[in-house]
Amino acid sequence: MNQSRPPLADSSLALLAKAYTWLPDRRRRTDAPLVRTRLMGQHAVALHGPEAVRFFYDERHVERATALPGPVLSTLFGHGAVHTLDGQAHRGRKEMFLSLLTGPKAVAELVDCVTAVWDEAVRSWAERPVVLFDEASRILTQGVCRWVGIPLDDADSTARDMVAMVDGFATPGPRHWRARRARARSEAWLGDLVEEVRAGKATAPTGSALDAIVRHRDADGRLLDPRTAAVELLNVIRPTVAVCWFVAYAGHALRTPGVRDRLREDDPAYAVAFAHELRRFYPFAPFLGGRAVTDLEWRGEPIPSGTLILLDLYGQNHDPDLWDEPYAFAPQRFVGRPPHRDQLVPQGGGDRATGHRCPGEDITVALLAALGPRLARLEYDVPEQDLRIPLNRMPTRVRSGFVIHAVPTRVPVAAH
Structure with a gap:
């Protein structure tokens, strides 16, 4: 290994200040095939591109179990979650999620509940004025809990907790502590429900996600303890509710000339393309992290064992070498041209059956393909508001939440 490099400055404060643009800016300033830096005192390298995705998701190269910081586990994913596992333990738990969240029947049933x-x-x-972000979060919460088989007494407070867990995972301060409190409340609520189902005091609908998670046994043959079962229930509910970020983005995107009219047509292929372009164009996860399991090499550059390896998602989704006019919102780029698995990576890359790619990706696309046309067919005004999407906030969002007004009482009939 090259020992002659000067010490690297820690970039933690720069990351907090620049957020989504931090890695793309660093990459543009180097001729090397990777970015070298330090984060929270740790040596780190950053990669991007389809080949880098395949490198990152190869378990011979990178593992995720020790790379997720404690604050992220205490807010976004939960301690003991599937995201913290590797190898056979990960594949066994992941198989449960794949059985729940993939396949046309499961996806269609969840979309039906939400719509x-x-x-x-x-x-x-x-x-009345409607804040689309807030309304969508409540709708998604009610729909996914109905699908999971969870009785819901207060959709508003549950939705706020689901949003808080996502909104506060990547930043210090009040948002982070709201996220921790939201997770604690949610895990306690669902942990109690798991115990009640196992004790026969509550019912899990047969075949529901609640039923599957309550009865799931890990590779060691043991049932998940109630807290871990609650964590995994949240890993079904929380990502579904997080689609509200993209529903608000959909309102923002419908201001693009021609998009709203096209989306109003009975064209399922364009609706899916719109969903893909929302996920490519608008910012959500800036990057993913893992750790080198051994001494590695990337395009001639050494990566010592234990190095933090970052995969630049936002930068890759806006890379002019991969996308024509990457900063133009253009759903037509995906019409008749489904995205390559390792090129479009808003929810990670690699194989979702064996790797850490989000198993709920099909659900995200299907929900956006169903809700986008519904929103486009409504008649509404967009009052003056702050529609900026600050790239120095993680996760970012439309500042106003996207406010609409003067929606008619008659719901337009969706085309079939």
């Missing part, structure tokens, strides 16, 4: 709540909720939007 039923949406269509009912729209009837109450007439003649």
Whole structure:
């Protein structure tokens, strides 16, 4: 290994200040095939591109179990979650999620639950301002809990907790502590529910996600303890509710000339393309992290064992070498041209059956392909508001939440 390099400055403060643009800016300033830096005192390298995705998701190269910081586990994923596992333990737990979240039947049933709540909720939007981000979070919470088989007493507070866990995972300060409190409340609520189901005091609908997680046994043959079962229930509910970020982005995107009219047409292929372009164009996860399991080499550059390895998601999704006009919102780029697995990576890359790619990706796409046209077919005004999306905030969002007004009481019938 090259020992002659000067000490690297720690970039933790720069990351907090620049957020999504930090890695792309660093990459543009170097001719090397990777970025070298330090984060929280640790040596780190950053990669991007389809080949880097395959390198990153190869378990012979990178493991995730020790790379997720404690604050992220205490807010976003939960301690003991599938994201913290590697090897056979990860594959066994991941198989449960794949059985729940993939396949046309499962996806269609969840989308039906959410769209039923949406269509009912729209009837109450007439003649009042609606913050699309907030409304979508409540709708998604009600829909996914109905699908999971969880009784829901207070959709508003549950939605706020789900949003808080996502909103506060990547930043110090009040948002982070709100996220911790939200996770503690949610794990306690769902842990109690798991114990009640196992004791026969509550019912899990047969075949539901609640039923599957309550009864799941890990590779060691043991049932998940109630807290871990609660963590994994949240790893179904929370990512689904997080689609509210993209629903608000959908409102923002419909301001692009021609997009709203095209989305109003009965064109499922364009609706799916719109969903993919939302996920490519708008910022959500800036990067992913793992750790080198042995001494590695990337394009002639050494990566010592234990190095933190970052995969630049935002930079890759806006790389002009991969996308024509990457900073233009253009759903037509995906019409008739499904995205390559390791090129479009808003929710990670690699193989979702064996790696850490999000198993709920099909659900995200299907929800956005269903809700995008519904939003496009509504008649509404967009009052003056702050529509900026600050790239120095993680995770970012439309500042106003995207406010709409004057929605008619009659719900437009979706085309079939």
